[in-house]
Amino acid sequence: MxxxxxxxxxxxxxxxxxxxxxxxxxxxxxxxxxxxxxxxxxxxxxxALGVQGWWTQxxxxxxxxxxVLQTALYLAERPAVATPEQQRGLDRLEVAVLVPVFDEDPGYLRSALASLLDQHRRPDSVHVVDDGSTVDYRGVRGPWLRAAAAAGVRATWERQPNRGKRRAQVAAARHCPGADVLVTVDSDAHLDPHALHELLQPLADPRVQAVAGVVLAHNNRRGPISRITDLWYVTNQLADRSALSPLGAVMVCSGSLAAYRADLLADHRDAYLAETFAGRPVTFSDDSMLTFYALRRGRVVQQPTAIVFSVMPERVGHHLRQYVRWMRGSTIRSLWRVRYLPPLHPAFLVQVLRWYQHLxxxxxxxxxxxxxxxxxxxxxxxxxxxxxxxxxxxxxxxxxxxxxxxSLRSQLGTWALTPLALAWSWAVLRPVHWYATATCLRTGWGTRRNGPEVAPAPRPAP
Known part of the structure; x- marks a missing residue:
């Protein structure tokens, strides 16, 4: 399509x-x-201290x-652009979108699904799996299926007992066995109209196994926590991840928007579902695990023009629980990269350098x-x-x-929070990072324990 x-x-x-x-x-x-x-x-x-300065240097x-190297690399990042011949090949790919859902706010879910039909390059199919939510989605399911049919997009909606995001993704993938590309999106992810077209561009290179989009905070003006999170998260993607992209060594493709060669999930399905760490089942870090499989096969890049809006934490408790989960997953995945990637793989070398920088x-x-x-x-x-x-x-x-x-004024206001974001990172997030590393054996999910943890999505104007 x-x-x-x-x-x-x-x-x-x-x-x-x-x-x-x-x-x-x-x-x-x-x-x-x-x-x-x-x-x-x-x-x-x-x-001033009367000591030799050579060791500090x-x-x-x-x-x-x-x-300096990181800065040079992220300034060198450019979006992939397919040639006309490559674009014809991309247009022939069967693209399926997997949408796992668990206790998502209905307004955000409705917005996310609608944005998939508003794409300049529509997906061939979209597969929603409700992973045992306690939220009633009957007001979303019917209208969405009818809208998808009217748009010529094959759509399915399946409900299963709560079994976790990985099993929801695998269940969704069973509905599209002929897909060439699997696109994973979160249930609150609102795609820019060009996002899917842009996300596919790097796949014109057969070496590329996975592509990450750029995530912005959908609710970026609902208090200081959401603003700081938006600032920090966007900066991390456009600095750290943008520096890794020219090397083909992006470490994590965010679940809000990522594309994978379809056989990647099919070939690793059993291992993906049965991952353990120190004998304990791992129920998070699914995005980084799929990215890890892609790194073992080839290049993983970021497409800086593929943009998605996702909901970020609005309260301190939610923000810290999410960060603990991310850092526990990061600890496990960093060990996997050093253990299983070749020593000269760019991601292996970057991981060792990260450890040195952090320590x-x-x-x-x-x-x-x-x-x-x-x-x-x-x-x-x-x-x-x-x-x-x-x-x-x-x-x-x-x-x-x-x-x-x-507005630009609002954006500048968020950027002006840089000193506060830096202080928060050093005084709060760095100790939390060490805590998460020390407790990485706690492999439970840790968020959405009691339904959605953000304010409901604004209602559309009549």
Whole structure:
């Protein structure tokens, strides 16, 4: 099914990426300033304490080199664009969308399903599996199936006892045995009208096994938690993930929007359903597991022009439980990458570098603070400014995404929360990360224990 050029449906959320030269120059300038200040600050600190400065330089130099390399890579990322001949091949692919549902707010689910039919390149089929929800979806199911039929999209809706997201995905995939590409979306994911067309572009390269979309917060203006999460999550994708994409080594394709070669799930279905860690069944980190299978076969990339809006936590408790689950999954998956990927695989090398960065940054902070406290000498202001300069340069990439439901003023207001987001990351999320690592044997889901945990979706205007 090829792309059809239609205007966006009324009320559709849209977004686009731009690469303004001024923002890119500002980001590079902040990085250079941070590197220079760090060098001056470490020398001043060493002189104030009367210690040799060579070891502080050796500690900082690898971290600085990794930061410079990451910046160069994410600035080099470009969206894949198929040639006319490749596009004809992409148009012939049978594309099936898998939508697992568990206790989703009906308004967000209705919006997500409607956005699939508003695609310029519609999917060939969409398969919804209700994984034992306690929410009544009768008001969504019937109208959706009729709308899909009218649009020429084959659709199924199945309900099963609660068995987890992985089994829901496998159950959905059984309805499309002839699919070439499986697209996974979350039940609250509202796709930009061009998202599916853009997501398929990298698959013109036969080496690419999986493609990640870019996720924006649907509810990004419902309080400071959702704003900070939106800022941090978008920045992470457009900095860290964008740096991995040119290497074909994206670590995680977000469940909100990702595409996989269909045989990837078919060939690993039994292992996917039966994953264990230290003898315990793993019920989360499903997206990173599918990505891990793709990394073992070939390249995994991000398509920065494939954009989806997903619901983010609005309350601190929900936010922290979600982060704990993500970091527990990240701990397990990082061990899998080092154990099962070849030592020269880019993802293996990046994983080892990440461990060094995480441990090195934490150790450097503890070392600097402890020595300064013992000597009664405060840290030089230059050193205190370094983290803020680095992070501010990265969060500038948040401003490269323009969305239809947010003014530039509101977007700048979110970007201005960068100092607060940095403080939250260091004071709260970093300790939570260590806690999640230490408790990674707790492999339960941990969120949506009592139904939806966000405010209901706004009702559409009559």
């Amino acid at each position: 090829g792309a059809e050029h239609r205007p966006p449906a009324p009320g559709a959320l849209t977004a686009r990426r731009r690469r303004p030269a001024l923002l890119l120059a500002a980001a590079a300038g902040l990085l250079v300033a941070a590197t220079v200040l760090a060098g001056y600050g470490l020398r001043a600190w060493s002189a 050796w500690l900082w130099a690898p971290l600085a080199a990794a930061l 090195g940054a934490s150790a450097a902070a503890v070392l600097l603070l402890s020595r300064s406290l013992r000597a009664g000498a405060p840290l030089p202001p230059a050193l205190l400014a370094v983290p803020l300069l680095v992070v501010s340069g990265q969060t500038l990439r948040y401003l490269t995404v323009r969305r239809s439901d947010q």
